[in-house]
Amino acid sequence: MKxxxxxxxxxxxxxxxxxxxxCGSTAxxxxxxxxxxxxxxxxxxxxxxxxASSSAxxxxxxxxxxxxxxxxxxxxxxxxxxxxxxxxxxxxDAKGAAVPACAESYEVSEDGKTYTFHxxxxxxxxxxxxxxxxxxxxxxxxxxxxxxASEYAYMLSDIGQVVNAAExxxxxxxxxxxxxxxxxxxxxxxxxxVPVSYFLSLMYFPTYYPVNQAFYESCGDTFATSPETxxxxxxxxxxxxxxxxxxFTLVKNDSYYDADKVQLAGLNYQVIQDSQQAxxxxxxGALDITLxxxxxVDQVKDDPAFDSRGAGYLWYISPNMGSVxxxxxxxxxxxxxxxxxxxAICNDVLKDGSAATFTAVPPQFAxxxxxxxxxxxxxxxxxxxAYDPEKAASYYETAKQELGVDSFEFDxxxxxxxxxxxxxxxxxxxxxxxxxxxxxxxxxEPKKQRVEDMQNGNFELGLTRWGPDYxxxxxxxxxxxxxxxxxxxxxxNADYDAVIDRCSTGDLCTDPEGRWSAMYDAEKIVMDEAVxxxxxxxxxxxxxxPNVTGIEFHPVALNxxxxxxxxxx
Numbered sequence: 001m002k003x004x005x006x007x008x009x010x011x012x013x014x015x016x017x018x019x020x021x022x023c024g025s026t027a028x029x030x031x032x033x034x035x036x037x038x039x040x041x042x043x044x045x046x047x048x049x050x051x052a053s054s055s056a057x058x059x060x061x062x063x064x065x066x067x068x069x070x071x072x073x074x075x076x077x078x079x080x081x082x083x084x085x086x087x088x089x090x091x092x093d094a095k096g097a098a099v100p101a102c103a104e105s106y107e108v109s110e111d112g113k114t115y116t117f118h119x120x121x122x123x124x125x126x127x128x129x130x131x132x133x134x135x136x137x138x139x140x141x142x143x144x145x146x147x148x149a150s151e152y153a154y155m156l157s158d159i160g161q162v163v164n165a166a167e168x169x170x171x172x173x174x175x176x177x178x179x180x181x182x183x184x185x186x187x188x189x190x191x192x193x194v195p196v197s198y199f200l201s202l203m204y205f206p207t208y209y210p211v212n213q214a215f216y217e218s219c220g221d222t223f224a225t226s227p228e229t230x231x232x233x234x235x236x237x238x239x240x241x242x243x244x245x246x247x248f249t250l251v252k253n254d255s256y257y258d259a260d261k262v263q264l265a266g267l268n269y270q271v272i273q274d275s276q277q278a279x280x281x282x283x284x285g286a287l288d289i290t291l292x293x294x295x296x297v298d299q300v301k302d303d304p305a306f307d308s309r310g311a312g313y314l315w316y317i318s319p320n321m322g323s324v325x326x327x328x329x330x331x332x333x334x335x336x337x338x339x340x341x342x343x344a345i346c347n348d349v350l351k352d353g354s355a356a357t358f359t360a361v362p363p364q365f366a367x368x369x370x371x372x373x374x375x376x377x378x379x380x381x382x383x384x385x386a387y388d389p390e391k392a393a394s395y396y397e398t399a400k401q402e403l404g405v406d407s408f409e410f411d412x413x414x415x416x417x418x419x420x421x422x423x424x425x426x427x428x429x430x431x432x433x434x435x436x437x438x439x440x441x442x443x444x445e446p447k448k449q450r451v452e453d454m455q456n457g458n459f460e461l462g463l464t465r466w467g468p469d470y471x472x473x474x475x476x477x478x479x480x481x482x483x484x485x486x487x488x489x490x491x492x493n494a495d496y497d498a499v500i501d502r503c504s505t506g507d508l509c510t511d512p513e514g515r516w517s518a519m520y521d522a523e524k525i526v527m528d529e530a531v532x533x534x535x536x537x538x539x540x541x542x543x544x545x546p547n548v549t550g551i552e553f554h555p556v557a558l559n560x561x562x563x564x565x566x567x568x569x
Contacts, residue, residue: 055567056251056266057548059560060278060290062417063447064244064271068224070209071143071150074451076313076467076559082206083558084250084267085232089117089136089188090203092561094552096471098200102131102210102233103188112195117188122257125212126232133182135210141175143207144168151455151485152207155469158478158504160202163191194509201470205557235262235563246271263550263566275418279543288545288567293419297351297541305543308353312555313467313538314362314476315354315420317412317427319530322490324460326408332399333530337385338392339434340427342535349426350419352541358385360480360526361473361519362537365555369512374473374519381527385534389434396435407437412461413454415447423535424463454488462488465538468556473519474503480531489531496525 067073070082091101100106103117123131143150144157144165156178157165163179179191192199202208212231219229227238235258236250251266253259270286272278275293279300282290292300300306319327319336326332342356355363356378363375379386400406414424421444428440440461445453454462466486468475478484481500482492499522502508508515526532540559544551547568552561 055264056249056268057264057562057565057567058268058270058286058288060281060287061269061271062273062291062419063415064246065241065248066448066451068230068238068241070206070211070224071139071148071152072224073206074151075447079206079558080560081250081269082209083204083234084236084562085230085234085238085253086206086209087123087234088204088206088209089119090200091563092204092552092554092558094564096554096556098204101204103203106200113192115190115192115199116183117190119186119188120257121186123233124255124257125215126237126253126255127212127215129212129215129231130185131210131233132185133188134185135212136188136208137178137180137182138213138216139209139211140180141178142211144178145175146171150207154478154484155202155205155207158481159196159470159474160199160208161193161196161505163193194505196509197512198470198472201557205469232256235259236264236267239266258563262563264562267562273417282543282545288548289551290543292541292543293350293352294422295351300543303543305546306541307544308539308541309553310353310364310555311467311538311540311553311559312362312365313465314357314360315423315463315465315535315538317533317535318454318462318464318488319533320457320460320462320489321531323457324410326403326405327410327460327489329399329403330529331395331402332408333533334384335392335395335399335435336431336438337530337533338388338395339431340533340535341387341430343387344430345423345426346536349422350536353539354536355539357534357537358382359534360523360532361476362468362534364537365468366471366473366475368516374516381524384527384530392434396438400437407439409439409441410460411441411443412463413443413445413450413459414463415450416444417447420463427463427535455485457488457490459488464488467559471556473523474500477519477522477526478504480526491529491531493525493529496522499525 061077063077065078065081066075067078068082070086073079073082087101089101089103090098093099102119102123104120106115106117108115119131119133125131140156142148144153153169156162157169164173164177167173168175168178181189183189215231216223222229224230225243227241230238232253235253235256237253239249239251241248247270249266249268252262252264272281275296278290279292279296281287319333321328346354346356358378358381359375361375363373366374368374414420424442428442431438431440453459454464477500479486480491481497499518503515503518508518548565550565552564
């Protein structure tokens with residue numbers, strides 16, 4: 001998914017903010033719609049605004065939103081905010097299961113290849129338009145349209161297996177031929193190439209969200225760049241935002257079909273990349289929820305407000321095998337992965353509960369046909385991924401002989417956020433200490449630039465992360481197929497591609513046990529060739545205001561959901 005999340009004073013303007021009604025036009029929210037000429041009326045409005053602001057949730061983000069366009073966004077921060085104000089056909093319940101949202105009900109054909117969704121009569125956009133089946137048709141067509149250049153287009157083709165999605169992405173068919181149609185205003189029919197066991201869970205992923213076509217076309221190039229150029233059909237509406245904003249707000253959407261369940265007055269986001277400043281903001285009451293890491297955890301771990309939970313993200317190093325000849329040498333890559341002491345990174349640097357990881361698919365998010373965790377056994381690839389300085393030295397000597405050199409120097413790009421920089425410093429020290437003659441130069445970049453550089457192959461080593469978009473190992477394994485936009489290292493293996501094809505579109509689609517076994521075989525290829533150097537599975541250590549309850553945390557797709565959150569007092 002998704003890759004990751006200075007400080008400004010924050011105006012608590014929840015009740016006074018403007019609700020978007022169309023591009024370039026706004027209408028005041030109900031609390032301020034009528035002009036007040038009497039002192040008593042003005043005082044009442046002020047009291048209402050104060051009360052509303054007091055029950056808004058103040059949330060820390062590590063990185064700015066990259067995009068509010070549901071078909072363009074690629075990072076977890078953007079997905080969280082988009083989901084604050086947009087409902088898909090389905091949404092997540094507290095346990096992560098797919099439950100009806102805009103779709104009040106649905107049917108699945110006997111062969112598992114046709115889904116029919118019935119859209120709620122009371123689902124409306126914030127400009128008053130009803131949410132229709134065509135909104136989903138248009139949104140999905142945008143996702144696969146080559147003109148959109150969506151990096152998540154494969155969610156409809158490779159992952160969702162929507163009919164003709166792959167051909168449209170390749171420019172071989174028109175978007176009108178996508179296997180989705182509006183039977184009528186409130187009935188959506190979807191055709192799949194093969195049965196997809198997790199298809200319903202894809203429906204709460206933002207790439208599958210609806211877009212009001214008339215509104216989109218009225219916005220032109222400004223779509224999803226301001227409160228006036230987005231529409232809400234979800235629990236909140238966006239009231240202040242600009243690209244790369246370090247502070248922005250949302251307020252409760254009173255016209256939401258499920259508004260009775262929404263107790264928060266709104267959400268106030270602050271982007272704070274310095275972890276010490278973020279903790280100070282929490283301690284002064286300016287934040288209700290913030291991340292902590294490293295030595296901060298030692299300071300607050302006994303506080304009842306402290307909590308640590310799995311976030312699902314796998315952090316790893318990606319070597320550029322396609323553009324850097326030395327890194328195309330598998331023995332050098334194996335030397336580097338055996339030189340990494342992942343336990344030390346987790347226990348001595350992060351200290352937030354993150355778990356050392358030795359697999360390409362992280363643990364605790366994907367459960368197989370027999371109920372087992374796909375990656376419960378973290379020793380299954382010990383022959384190719386472990387902390388073993390002796391093996392690292394042996395592979396290193398072999399690599400030097402094969403390449404005819406005694407030293408190597410690589411740049412490693414890393415996000416400017418606090419935790420990744422701390423991790424990168426330790427990675428550099430471990431590699432240079434265990435492998436004499438290897439020099440790692442750290443290049444710190446804003447996350448957006450780092451992602452662009454990796455996508456364009458403009459890097460040598462990259463410290464990056466990926467969070468699961470849906471609860472199946474394919475959310476990771478699909479990345480390393482030939483030509484995949486998230487295959488940063490430009491690795492290609494025909495045997496691997498063939499296994500993934502069987503699991504995605506071939507004979508194993510209807511054989512759950514056989515598919516599970518084949519995905520393990522595919523993962524073994526990735527690990528044996530050291531396509532990535534797994535580091536750790538992220539936990540989020542957080543301080544949460546004790547007066548706040550009901551935030552739903554998930555390791556898959558949407559990490560934080562606020563619809564059912566309550567802030568007392």
